[in-house]
Amino acid sequence: MASRSRPALALCRARIYTAPSARPLRPLSQIRWQSTASSEDTEGVAKGTTGTSKTIKFTSETYPEIKRDSKFAEITEDHVKFFKELLGKEAAVIDGVTKDATDDIEPFNGDWMRKYRGHTKLVLKPGSTEEVSNILKYCNDNMLAVVPQGGNTGLVGGSVPVFDEIVINMSRINQIRSFDEVSGTLVVDAGAILEVVDGYLAERGNIFPLDLGAKGSCQIGGNVATNAGGLRLLRYGSLHGSVLGIEAVLPDGTIVDDLSKLRKNNTGYDLKQLFIGAEGTIGIITGVSILCPQRSKAINVAFLGLESYEKVQEAFKAAKGQLSEILSAFELMDNQSQNLVQQVTKNKRPLESAHPFYCLIETSGSNSEHDNEKLQSFLEDVMEKEIVSDGVVAENETQVRNLWGWREGIPESLGHWGGVYKYDLSIPISELYSLVEETREKITKAGLIGDTDEHPVVDVVGYGHMGDSNLHLNVATRRYDKNVEKELEPFVYEWISKRSGSISAEHGLGLAKKAYIGHSRSDTMIALMKQIKKLYDPNGIMNPYKYI
Amino acid sequence: MSALRILVPVKRVIDYAVKPRVNKAQTAIETAGVKHSMNPFDELSIEESVRIREKKSYAGGVEEIIALSIGPPKSVDVLRTAMAMGADRSIFVEVKDGEEVEPLAVGKIIRRLVEKEKINMVMCGKQSIDDDSGQTGQIVAGLMGWGAATQASKVSFGEGGVSVEKEVDGGTETVRSQLPMVITTDLRLNEPRYASLPNIMKAKKKKIDKITAEELGVSLEKRLKTLKVIEPPPRKGGGKVEDVDGMIAKLKELGAI
Numbered sequence: 001m002a003s004r005s006r007p008a009l010a011l012c013r014a015r016i017y018t019a020p021s022a023r024p025l026r027p028l029s030q031i032r033w034q035s036t037a038s039s040e041d042t043e044g045v046a047k048g049t050t051g052t053s054k055t056i057k058f059t060s061e062t063y064p065e066i067k068r069d070s071k072f073a074e075i076t077e078d079h080v081k082f083f084k085e086l087l088g089k090e091a092a093v094i095d096g097v098t099k100d101a102t103d104d105i106e107p108f109n110g111d112w113m114r115k116y117r118g119h120t121k122l123v124l125k126p127g128s129t130e131e132v133s134n135i136l137k138y139c140n141d142n143m144l145a146v147v148p149q150g151g152n153t154g155l156v157g158g159s160v161p162v163f164d165e166i167v168i169n170m171s172r173i174n175q176i177r178s179f180d181e182v183s184g185t186l187v188v189d190a191g192a193i194l195e196v197v198d199g200y201l202a203e204r205g206n207i208f209p210l211d212l213g214a215k216g217s218c219q220i221g222g223n224v225a226t227n228a229g230g231l232r233l234l235r236y237g238s239l240h241g242s243v244l245g246i247e248a249v250l251p252d253g254t255i256v257d258d259l260s261k262l263r264k265n266n267t268g269y270d271l272k273q274l275f276i277g278a279e280g281t282i283g284i285i286t287g288v289s290i291l292c293p294q295r296s297k298a299i300n301v302a303f304l305g306l307e308s309y310e311k312v313q314e315a316f317k318a319a320k321g322q323l324s325e326i327l328s329a330f331e332l333m334d335n336q337s338q339n340l341v342q343q344v345t346k347n348k349r350p351l352e353s354a355h356p357f358y359c360l361i362e363t364s365g366s367n368s369e370h371d372n373e374k375l376q377s378f379l380e381d382v383m384e385k386e387i388v389s390d391g392v393v394a395e396n397e398t399q400v401r402n403l404w405g406w407r408e409g410i411p412e413s414l415g416h417w418g419g420v421y422k423y424d425l426s427i428p429i430s431e432l433y434s435l436v437e438e439t440r441e442k443i444t445k446a447g448l449i450g451d452t453d454e455h456p457v458v459d460v461v462g463y464g465h466m467g468d469s470n471l472h473l474n475v476a477t478r479r480y481d482k483n484v485e486k487e488l489e490p491f492v493y494e495w496i497s498k499r500s501g502s503i504s505a506e507h508g509l510g511l512a513k514k515a516y517i518g519h520s521r522s523d524t525m526i527a528l529m530k531q532i533k534k535l536y537d538p539n540g541i542m543n544p545y546k547y548i
Numbered sequence: 549m550s551a552l553r554i555l556v557p558v559k560r561v562i563d564y565a566v567k568p569r570v571n572k573a574q575t576a577i578e579t580a581g582v583k584h585s586m587n588p589f590d591e592l593s594i595e596e597s598v599r600i601r602e603k604k605s606y607a608g609g610v611e612e613i614i615a616l617s618i619g620p621p622k623s624v625d626v627l628r629t630a631m632a633m634g635a636d637r638s639i640f641v642e643v644k645d646g647e648e649v650e651p652l653a654v655g656k657i658i659r660r661l662v663e664k665e666k667i668n669m670v671m672c673g674k675q676s677i678d679d680d681s682g683q684t685g686q687i688v689a690g691l692m693g694w695g696a697a698t699q700a701s702k703v704s705f706g707e708g709g710v711s712v713e714k715e716v717d718g719g720t721e722t723v724r725s726q727l728p729m730v731i732t733t734d735l736r737l738n739e740p741r742y743a744s745l746p747n748i749m750k751a752k753k754k755k756i757d758k759i760t761a762e763e764l765g766v767s768l769e770k771r772l773k774t775l776k777v778i779e780p781p782p783r784k785g786g787g788k789v790e791d792v793d794g795m796i797a798k799l800k801e802l803g804a805i
Contacts, residue, residue: 091791172790297581304745350742376748383745392742395629396585397565399742 056110056117057480059162059511066545068163072145075122075164079144083124086134092172096121108167111160112153112214113420115480116511118161120147127172129247129255129286135168136284137253145541148280150191150222153214155411155422158279158510159222162545170221173286176200185244185261187289190221207295209236213408221285227277229506231408234467235328235364236293239276246272247287251537259289274532279508280543282536296328296364298371301400302379304391305355309433312357314387316429316466319361322378326371329362330467331407334436337414337461340476341406344413350392350403357433359466360407410463414476417458421484422512423473423492424464426502432471435495436462439473439488446487456481470505493519511546551611552727554597555667556635557658558590560619560626561678570777577678577777579646586626589673591633591740592733596703597671598634599738606705612636614665618654620645624756631751632743638756639665643768648679653761653768655687660764662692668728674699685732695725701736 060066073079080097087093096105101121110117126132139146145165152159161167170191177187184206188197195215198208210223212230222228224246227239236242245260258272275285306312312332319327335356342349351358365371375393382388394400414420427435440460443449449457458476473492477484493503497519504513504520517526529548533540562568563583571578594615601610615630617623618641627638641657643649658670675682689696697712701720704711709726715734743751761768789795799805 089791090793297583302745303742348739351744379745380749383749388745391745393745393748395632395743396588397563397583398588401565403742 056114059116059118059157059160062116062480066162069145069540069544071143071539072165072541072544073143075144075166079142080122082138083122083135086138087124087126087131089127092125092127092131094123094125096123108149108152108169109160111157113155113157113415113422115419116157116160116162118147119164120161120167121164123167123169125169125172129173129249132168132170132173132249132284132286133253133255136249136251139166139541140251140253140539143539143541145544147543148221148225148284150219150225151193151214151217153218154222154226154510155424155507156504156510156512158226158508158543158546162511165544168284170219170284170286174219177287179204179206179292180261181206183261183263184292184294185263185289186292187245187259187261187287188220189287190219190224190285192220194218194220194223201292202295205295206292207236208292209242209290210239213411220288220290224276224288225278225280225285226508227506229465229468229470231329231331231465233465233506234330239290240273242291243272243276243288244291245289246275246285248275248283248285250283251539251542255286256283259287261289263291274536277508279510279547281533281547282542284542294366296366298363298365298368299328299400300363300371300375301394301403302361302375302391303350303394303403303406304359304361304382304388305351305353306357306359306387307355307389309357311387312359312433312466313429314385315359315382318378318382318387322381323361323363323374326363326365326374327361327467328364329360331360331464332432332466333358333360333407333410333463334433334461336459337410337463337474338406340416340459340461341409341413344416345405345409347402347405350406351390353390355389358406360403407463410461410472410474414461414474417476417478419477419480421475421477421480421488422507423471423488423503424505424507425471425473425492425496426469426505427471427496428499428501429466429469431499432464432466432469433462435471435492436460436473438495439475439492442487442491443475443484446483448481448484448487453478456484468505490516490519496520509547514546514548517548549608550668551608552600552606552669553611553665553667554600554613554669554671555616555658555662555665556590556593556597556613556630557616557618557654557670557672557684558594558626558630559587559617559673559676559678560584560623561587561676564588564677570779574776574778575774584622584625586629587673587676587678588740589675589677589733589735590626590630592735592737593671593673594630594633594635595738595740596700596731596733598741600703600705601634605703612665614639614667616658616661617641618649618657618761619643620647627756628748628751629743631754632748633741634747635754637754640756640758641761641764642758643761647768648770649768650770650772651681651683651687652771653766654684655691656766657761657764658684658688659691660766662688662728664764670694670730672730672732674732674734685730689730692728692730694729695723696730696732697723697725698732699734700731701734703731703737 077098080095084093094104108123147161147165147167149159149167149169173189174191175189179186210230211232245258247259248256363371394403456477460475462473464470464472493516496503502520503516563585566583569578597613613635615627615635615638617627670688672685699715700712701715702713709724711724713720713722789798
């Protein structure tokens with residue numbers, strides 16, 4: 001449908017044309033990360049969207065075993081009238097109940113991977129914490145199910161409705177409330193976009209302690225609600241450590257103001273930790289206070305080619321030993337993932353010859369001479385010992401961004417053929433890549449992989465945050481196919497369970513992994529978690545059918 | 549047919565991706581603590597020289613590619629990058645930190661070195677992104693009495709000499725010249741390579757010869773005085789409105805309706 005692409009475009013990241021011109025180049029004032037969409041789009045893909053412009057299949061059709069819970073009320077015109085009066089502005093309510101607003105509502109119904117799609121007819125966009133409180137109280141009193149939504153970039157279908165849950169989108173609550181330049185404490189609305197917030201901090205010499213490929217669209221509230229990990233967890237730690245305080249609204253409308261700006265506050269149970277990673281199931285986060293570190297002046301990026309996974313582990317050990325405090329990222333990519341990125345972006349590969357594995361190493365420090373020296377001796381050492389076969393070092397900012405593009409651009413490139421089965425796993429580091437090899441073998445034996453359209457699978461790739469022992473196993477497909485899903489699940493989860501790993505290292509449970517939580521958590525733990533859910537959300541209106 | 553001996557001037561400038569800020573006194577751009585790297589057009593020059601050698605585009609071959617930088621002590625970083633990309637050795641004319649060298653002085657230094665090193669091709673960037681003068685290549689050609697093909701988007705060698713496609717308004721213009729000559733590089737000429745690890749290691753062993761402007765008999769006396777440096781007026785952003793009501797209100801405010 002041609003009309004689909006316009007609302008979808010609204011969620012896209014900006015593209016930068018890298019076509020050279022005769023004029024000297026000047027940097028754009030708000031450069032987004034280099035789009036991996038090729039400038040000659042020969043396959044008719046709507047520019048910037050993931051996958052093709054085919055319609056997304058309804059979740060209720062893909063997973064008919066999930067049934068709408070009859071305890072939830074159906075949305076009526078009276079409900080819509082209430083919300084319209086409550087929120088006042090025309091922009092705050094997308095009403096698909098009293099009229100047809102399918103095109104306007106589509107972006108809120110479908111997820112980024114084009115794998116899940118709900119049936120909601122009502123989207124609310126509150127402008128303040130009070131409005132969120134009034135909305136939730138009304139929904140709780142009237143048994144209306146809701147889905148809190150931020151940038152809708154989640155990878156487990158947690159941010160879109162399954163049936164007719166009302167979408168509460170936080171985009172309008174997006175201001176930076178305050179920033180203390182001495183302590184580095186930032187207080188920000190939940191709907192603020194990550195890249196915008198980081199840009200604000202950059203002007204003041206600080207950095208947001210979280211970075212991920214979706215930064216141009218994802219919102220802080222969503223990041224916290226999913227306890228996002230990202231590219232720099234290795235250096236800045238998890239959100240459980242950097243978030244100082246949270247302002248949230250409980251399902252019954254109570255505003256929980258725990259927006260402390262204190263670095264240390266040992267006064268009672270640290271309840272904000274419940275909201276971090278709760279995926280919108282016990283309340284909606286409306287504000288966050290977070291500790292932001294100093295932005296490093298000296299950044300270096302090296303892109304290395306290695307011959308085996310054993311060598312990758314050796315390189316990692318060497319990096320930790322020789323780069324130690326300046327190491328800020330250690331990312332792994334396999335050759336298959338780089339091939340797919342090249343097919344989509346048509347960019348020139350950084351290294352001349354192909355290598356089975358690639359590592360992207362980033363250092364961040366306060367003194368460029370000191371860092372350069374450390375990096376040079378590290379690189380000399382790993383080259384000499386033949387741990388690394390080849391590599392390049394970025395000589396300027398533009399090259400830094402281009403090299404990162406080969407890692408950050410993988411998710412978007414993978415979706416190019418139509419679909420991706422994504423697995424985000426914590427695995428003991430010595431076995432990290434074995435899962436990719438075994439999965440590839442299994443899919444090949446089943447005859448599902450190939451270059452022609454009759455084969456659903458394009459390739460099986462592995463990449464991820466080596467530094468955190470976190471693998472992203474992805475199966476790029478031309479379409480979502482039950483045959484492929486059968487080969488992958490529960491195989492992947494059982495493999496993980498055997499090694500006591502995590503079936504969701506950082507992406508969360510959402511809808512995709514709700515059924516598999518038992519592979520990583522004991523029954524006791526699950527029971528305790530259900531108690532918490534019942535305590536805070538007795539009516540179960542918050543993001544039902546997901547998480548726990 | 550004699551081999552090519554190419555001199556490639558390279559300049560250390562504020563990194564192209566960094567937003568430059570004017571210093572408080574409004575006399576210059578703030579450089580303290582700011583990321584610097586090689587002038588992007590100079591990357592094109594080094595890349596082109598190395599390609600001419602690798603592709604054996606010139607029948608006589610390339611005997612030597614010498615990188616030259618005139619600047620503060622940290623300019624050696626840029627020379628190391630040039631050598632990691634394929635330059636054989638470097639010449640470094642050191643000046644005091646913060647001292648600006650004008651294109652005429654640069655041109656005169658290059659002239660002396662061209663004579664000293666028996667250079668028959670000077671390949672430089674069409675302009676540097678800090679002062680945007682765009683004069684050095686042309687000045688060198690004038691001083692030497694050589695032909696200059698500026699804003700090159702393609703360089704080829706043949707029976708008749710060196711053919712250069714130049715970027716001009718509305719398209720390209722092709723000129724032909726005999727050696728020795730000056731070529732200034734423009735964006736479409738090539739895509740500069742990354743500095744590879746093996747080459748970075750090799751570059752450590754390559755020579756950097758230091759020499760002063762005085763030894764070359766060139767005065768760095770300035771003929772221009774910078775009176776003031778100010779940022780251009782900020783672009784007045786458009787405003788975003790949330791809905792039709794907001795748009796009507798804004799139009800009324802602007803007196804448009």
